[in-house]
Amino acid sequence: xxxxxxxxxxxxxxxxxxxxxxxxxxxxxxxxxxxxxxxxxxxxxxxxxxxxxxxxxxxxxxxxxxxxxxxxxxxxxxxxxxxxxxxxxxxxxxxxxxxxxxxxxxxxxxxxxxxxxxxxxxxxxxxxxxxxxxxxxxxxxxxxxxxxxxxxxxxxxxxxxxxxxxxxxxxxxxxxxxxxxxxxxxxxxxxxxxxxxxxxxxxxxxxxxxxxxxxxxxxxxxxxxxxxxxxxxxxxxxxxxxxxxxxxxxxxxxxxxxxxxxxxxxxxxxxxxxxxxxxxxxxxxxxxxxxxxxxxxxxxxxxxxxxxxxxxxxxxxxxxxxxxxxxxxxxxxxxxxxxxxxxxxxxxxxxxxxxxxxxxxxxxxxxxxxxxxxxxxxxxxxxxxxxxxxxxxxxxxxxxxxxxxxxxxxxxxxxxxxxxxxxxxxxxxxxxxxxxxxxxxxxxxxxxxxxxxxxxxxxxxxxxxxxxxxxxxxxxxxxxxxxxxxxxxxxxxxxxxxxxxxxxxxxxxxxxxxxxxxxxxxxxxxxxxxxxxxxxxxxxxxxxxxxxxxxxxxxxxxxxxxxxxxxxxxxxxxxxxxxxxxxxxxxxxxxxxxxxxxxxxxxxxxxxxxxxxxxxxxxxxxxxxxxxxxxxxxxxxxxxxxxxxxxxxxxxxxxxxxxxxxxxxxxxxxxxxxxxxxxxxxxxxxxxxxxxxxxxxxxxxxxxxxxxxxxxxxxxxxxxxxxxxxxxxxxxxxxxxxxxxxxxxxxxxxxxxxxxxxxxxxxxxxxxxxxxxxxxxxxxxxxxxxxxxxxxxxxxxxxxxxxxxx
Numbered sequence: 141x142x143x144x145x146x147x148x149x150x151x152x153x154x155x156x157x158x159x160x161x162x163x164x165x166x167x168x169x170x171x172x173x174x175x176x177x178x179x180x181x182x183x184x185x186x187x188x189x190x191x192x193x194x195x196x197x198x199x200x201x202x203x204x205x206x207x208x209x210x211x212x213x214x215x216x217x218x219x220x221x222x223x224x225x226x227x228x229x230x231x232x233x234x235x236x237x238x239x240x241x242x243x244x245x246x247x248x249x250x251x252x253x254x255x256x257x258x259x260x261x262x263x264x265x266x267x268x269x270x271x272x273x274x275x276x277x278x279x280x281x282x283x284x285x286x287x288x289x290x291x292x293x294x295x296x297x298x299x300x301x302x303x304x305x306x307x308x309x310x311x312x313x314x315x316x317x318x319x320x321x322x323x324x325x326x327x328x329x330x331x332x333x334x335x336x337x338x339x340x341x342x343x344x345x346x347x348x349x350x351x352x353x354x355x356x357x358x359x360x361x362x363x364x365x366x367x368x369x370x371x372x373x374x375x376x377x378x379x380x381x382x383x384x385x386x387x388x389x390x391x392x393x394x395x396x397x398x399x400x401x402x403x404x405x406x407x408x409x410x411x412x413x414x415x416x417x418x419x420x421x422x423x424x425x426x427x428x429x430x431x432x433x434x435x436x437x438x439x440x441x442x443x444x445x446x447x448x449x450x451x452x453x454x455x456x457x458x459x460x461x462x463x464x465x466x467x468x469x470x471x472x473x474x475x476x477x478x479x480x481x482x483x484x485x486x487x488x489x490x491x492x493x494x495x496x497x498x499x500x501x502x503x504x505x506x507x508x509x510x511x512x513x514x515x516x517x518x519x520x521x522x523x524x525x526x527x528x529x530x531x532x533x534x535x536x537x538x539x540x541x542x543x544x545x546x547x548x549x550x551x552x553x554x555x556x557x558x559x560x561x562x563x564x565x566x567x568x569x570x571x572x573x574x575x576x577x578x579x580x581x582x583x584x585x586x587x588x589x590x591x592x593x594x595x596x597x598x599x600x601x602x603x604x605x606x607x608x609x610x611x612x613x614x615x616x617x618x619x620x621x622x623x624x625x626x627x628x629x630x631x632x633x634x635x636x637x638x639x640x641x642x643x644x645x646x647x648x649x650x651x652x653x654x655x656x657x658x659x660x661x662x663x664x665x666x667x668x669x670x671x672x673x674x675x676x677x678x679x680x681x682x683x684x685x686x687x688x689x690x691x692x693x694x695x696x697x698x699x700x701x702x703x704x705x706x707x708x709x710x711x712x713x714x715x716x717x718x719x720x721x722x723x724x725x726x727x728x729x730x731x732x733x734x735x736x737x738x739x740x741x742x743x744x745x746x747x748x749x750x751x752x753x754x755x756x757x758x759x760x761x762x763x764x765x766x767x768x769x770x771x772x773x774x775x776x777x778x779x780x781x782x783x784x785x786x787x788x789x790x791x792x793x794x795x796x797x798x799x800x801x802x803x804x805x806x807x808x809x810x811x812x813x814x815x816x817x818x819x820x821x822x823x824x825x826x827x828x829x830x831x832x833x834x835x836x837x838x839x840x841x842x843x844x845x846x847x848x849x850x851x852x853x854x855x856x857x858x859x860x861x862x863x864x865x866x867x868x869x870x871x872x873x874x875x876x877x878x879x880x881x882x883x884x885x886x887x888x889x890x891x892x893x894x895x896x897x898x899x900x901x902x903x904x905x906x907x908x909x910x911x912x913x914x915x916x917x918x919x920x921x922x923x924x925x926x927x928x929x930x931x932x933x934x935x936x937x938x939x940x941x942x943x944x945x946x
C-alpha cells in the first residue's frame with residue numbers, strides 16, 4: 141500500500157486532508173482479517189488434529205479375511221482337468237500365458253501354471269511356475285521352477301471364501317504404491333489431477349481448465365477437485381451426497397493440511413487404498429485392489445490397459461458408470477480415459493486402438509469380494525475360533541484366517557445336494573433338507589460343509605446343529621468292539637440272525653427285527669455288518685455290552701450316549717459333523733483325529749498368531765488292525781451289501797467303504813463312506829420329522845454318489861500290516877481248493893486252526909452262496925469275500941436295504 145503524506149501548512153490553514161473513505165476501508169479490511177484469523181487459526185488447528193487422527197485410521201480399517209486351503213499339486217495327487225480349473229478360478233486365477241502370476245494355460249492334459257506368492261501358517265510361499273500333465277485321474281507329471289533343490293510340487297495361493305467386517309461394511313485390500321501398476325498411477329493423474337506433483341492441495345489452474353473443458357464439451361467431463369481433495373472427501377469427511385459450502389470449505393482445508401503434513405507418495409498410496417469404487421448390497425468397495433477383484437476378478441498386477449482405464453473412469457462415479465448396469469456408459473468413459481492416456485503419451489496409437497476395441501472384461505460373479513459365500517462352513521469356522529477370539533476381536537481386525545476348505549469339494553458337495561434333492565421332489569414327500577461334511581482322511585481337515593438344501597443361504601446349519609437318529613451308522617463300532625477281542629470274534633465268525641429278545645432294566649422285553657421281516661439264519665460276521673442285519677447285530681452288541689459302546693463313541697468323538705440296548709441299533713441323536721468325527725477313526729486307519737476347519741490365524745503382517753493344524757499321534761497297533769478289519773467289512777457293504785448301488789453308479793474303482801443308516805419310518809436317511817483320500821457323511825431328512833420314504837441307500841447315499849462322481853479321490857487301499865489273510869472253510873482255515881472256501885482277514889496270530897478238506901461239507905445257505913469270481917489274491921479288495929458254509933436256511937434276502945432302526 142502506498143504511503144500518504146500530508147502538508148502541515150495546508151492543515152494549519154484549515155484545509156481538509158482529503159476523503160476519509162480509504163482509511164475507513166483499510167480499517168474495515170484489517171478488522172475482517174483479524175476476525176478471520178481469530179476464527180481460522182484455531183479452526184485450522186482443530187482440523188489439523190482431525191487430519192492426523194483420520195489419516196492414520198485409513199491404515200488400519202481392514203476386514204478379516206477367511207481363506208480356503210492352498211491347493212498342493214504333486215505327482216500322484218488325484219486330480220482331473222475340470223476340478224483343477226474349478227480350484228484355479230476359485231482362487232482368482234484366469235486363462236493367460238501361464239507366465240504372469242495368477243494365470244494358467246492348458247489343453248486337455250497339459251497345464252502351465254504361474255502361482256502367486258502368499259503367506260500361510262507355515263510361513264511365506266514364494267511364487268513359482270510349473271508345467272504338469274494330468275492322466276488317469278491324477279497328476280502324472282509335474283516340473284516346477286525354483287532352483288536345483290526345489291521340491292517337485294506347486295502350492296497355489298488359496299481362495300478367499302469369506303470376509304468378516306467390523307462396524308463398517310467396507311471391502312478394502314491394502315497395497316503399497318510400488319504394487320500399483322505404473323499405468324494406473326500415471327493414468328489416474330492424467331485424467332483426474334494433471335498437476336498433482338506440483339500443487340499444494342488445491343489447483344486453481346485446474347479449476348479454470350476443467351471449467352473450460354466442460355463448457356466446450358457441453359457436459360461435465362472433467363472435475364476440478366485434486367486427488368488430495370478427493371481423498372479428503374471420501375476418507376476424512378466420509379462419503380456424502382450433500383454439497384454444502386461448509387463441506388467444501390472443510391475439504392479444501394483438509395487438502396491443504398494433508399499436503400503440509402504428508403509427502404505426495406503417502407497421499408497417493410492412501411488414495412489408492414481408500415477411493416470409493418462401488419457397492420455390493422451393504423458392502424462398500426474401497427481402493428483399487430479391492431475394485432480390481434470386484435469388477436474383474438483379478439489382482440491389480442494382472443490388469444490390461446483397457447481394464448486400468450475403466451477403473452480410472454469409474455472413480456468419477458461408481459454408480460453412474462457401473463459397468464454391470466450401464467455397460468454403454470462405462471465404455472464411453474473408459475474410451476475417454478484411453479484418449480487422455482494417448483494424449484499424455486502413456487500409451488501408443490496401436491495400444492490405444494486395441495484397447496478401445498476390447499470388451500469391458502467384467503467378471504460375471506463378484507464373489508471374491510463376497511462377505512460370505514459359504515455360510516455353513518464359515519459358521520463352523522466361527523465356532524472353532526470362539527475359544528481364542530471373540531466375534532469383536534475377529535471382525536475388522538485385518539487378520540487372515542486360514543482354513544482347510546477345498547473349493548472343489550465344497551462346490552461338488554453343494555451341487556450333489558441340490559441335484560439329489562431336486563430328483564427326490566414330489567412323490568408325496570415333505571420338503572427335504574440335507575447336511576454334509578467332507579473331510580481329509582489323513583489329517584482331519586474339514587474340506588466342505590453343506591448345511592441345507594439351499595447351500596448359499598445362511599440359516600440353520602444342519603451339518604453341525606441338527607440332532608437326528610443315526611440308525612445303523614453306529615453298527616460298525618459295535619463290530620469294532622467285537623473284533624477287538626480277536627480270540628472270540630473275527631470277520632469269519634458265525635453269528636445267529638434268528639429272532640432275539642432282550643430283557644430291559646425295567647423288566648420290559650425288547651424284540652427288534654430285521655426291516656425285511658425275515659431272519660437269515662447263521663451268517664458270517666462280515667455279512668451281518670455288510671447287510672446290516674439287526675438281529676445278528678443285537679446278539680453281538682449284547683455280548684460286547686452297551687456300556688462299552690457308549691464309552692467307545694465318547695472316546696472317539698466326545699459323544700455322550702445312554703448305555704442301553706437300543707444304542708446297539710443306533711438309538712442316538714447326532715449331527716453329521718459328530719458322525720464324521722466318529723468315522724474319522726475308521727477312515728484314518730485307527731487314528732483319533734480331532735476334526736478342524738481352521739489351520740491357523742495370521743496377523744496383518746502375515747505372521748502366524750495361532751496354529752490349529754497339529755497332527756495326531758500315529759495309530760496304535762491294535763487300533764490300526766481292528767479299524768482295518770471293519771473297513772474290509774464296509775468295503776464288502778459297498779460291493780455286495782446295502783451300498784452296492786455305488787458300484788452300479790460306476791464308483792467301484794474307488795474301493796470305497798461305507799455304511800447306510802435309516803431311522804424309523806424313513807425319517808432320516810444317512811450314509812457315511814470313505815475312500816483313500818476323503819470321508820463324507822450325509823444326512824437327508826426334513827425339519828418336521830416326517831416320514832420321507834427314503835432308505836440310507838436312496839437318500840444320503842445318492843448325495844454321496846453324486847459328490848464322488850465329480851470329486852477326484854484316490855482308491856481306498858487296506859494295508860496288510862497286522863493282517864493275516866487265510867482261506868476258510870466252515871470254521872477252520874483250509875485250502876483254497878476246498879469246496880466253499882472263502883478268503884478272510886484275521887488279526888495276526890488269531891486265525892483258527894488249519895483243517896484239511898473234509899469229504900463232504902454241509903450245504904451252504906442260499907443267500908450266502910458266493911458269486912462267480914469270489915476268490916482273489918492276498919489283499920485284493922476287488923475279490924469279493926465269500927460266506928463259507930453254514931446251516932441251511934430257506935429264507936432269501938430280498939436285497940432291500942434294512943431300515944436299521946431299533
